[in-house]
Amino acid sequence: GYTNPSRAKTAAGMLRYAGNDVVAVLDSGEAGKTAQALLNAGGDTPVVTSVKDAGEANTLMIGVAPTVxxxxxxxxxxxxEAIQHGWTIESGLHDFLCDDEEFAAAARDSGAVLKxxxxxxxRDVAMRQGLRAECLRLHTVGHDCSVGKMAAAIELARGLESGGVGTKFVATGQTGMMIEGDGLPIDAVVGDFISGAAEKLVLENQHHEAVVVEGQGSITHPCYAGVTLG
Structure with a gap:
């Protein structure tokens, strides 16, 4: 019952930008429908009732991004159930799977990986040293959460790349990291070290002609401005 664009933005992002890796969407309350019908992405990817209905899948990615x-x-x-089957479980939640005693014990028994x-x-602070002036640095920001900062960054990076500009999308949130395969979770970094983490990502990728850094949070929302301005 959580499969809608607002609650399941991680799932929607994966289906839109890494859909070839997705076998099924698991939602026991919406089984029989398609991802496209529920999330406006993913085409005919089926929505199934349980892990055992997910074909040859070997990874469960938690696709919701609740506020808390x-x-x-x-x-x-x-x-x-997925842990007991020995699957890899990928989570972008603030509550860590590896700290959950039940999940951790089951993973030890089955050999499942909790990510x-x-x-x-x-634990680094920004030093503003070693930045390459020839690398174009772009950063997407927004007036609120869930307004498309990641999507804009990915589309911009892909557009530049297709135009012949060597470009890297720099992921700073869990969904972007799942799509890109690297990055850092800026909103989970201790406040003193946010600028250092962001600078680290730029330094690691500035061998490209351009880097597009995914924005986080909101420049005006009082609940989320801290991570944006950090």
Whole structure:
């Protein structure tokens, strides 16, 4: 029942930009429908009832992004079932799977891998040294959350690349990291080190002609401006 563009923006992003890797969407309340019907992305990707209906899948990606960053309780049984099957579980939640005693114990028994994208050890501060002036640096910002900062950054990076400009999309949130395969979870970095983490990403990728840094949070919303201005 969580499969809608507002609640499941991580799932929608994956279907839109990495859809070839998605076998099915798991939502027991919407089984029988398609991803396209529920999320406006993913075409005929089926919505299934449980892990056992997901064909040859071997990874469960938690596709919701709730405000408080906690796993919705109805999803626990699906996550546990996937762990018991030995799947890799990928999560962008603030509550870490590896800190959940039940999940951790089940993973030890089955050999499943629990991957928490927001878990990090960033402890650097920005020094503004070594930046390459020849690398164009672009940063998407927005007046609020969920207004398309990641999508704009990906589309801009892909457009530049298709136009012959060597460009790297720099992911700073869990969905972007899942799509791109690298990046840092800026909104989970300790406040003192946000600027250092962002600078680190630029330094690591400035061998490209351009980098497009995914924006986070909101420049005006009082709840989320901290991560944007950090």
């Amino acid at each position: 960053g906690k796993l919705p309780s109805p999803m626990r049984r699906h996550v546990l 928490d994208y927001r878990k990090n050890t960033e």
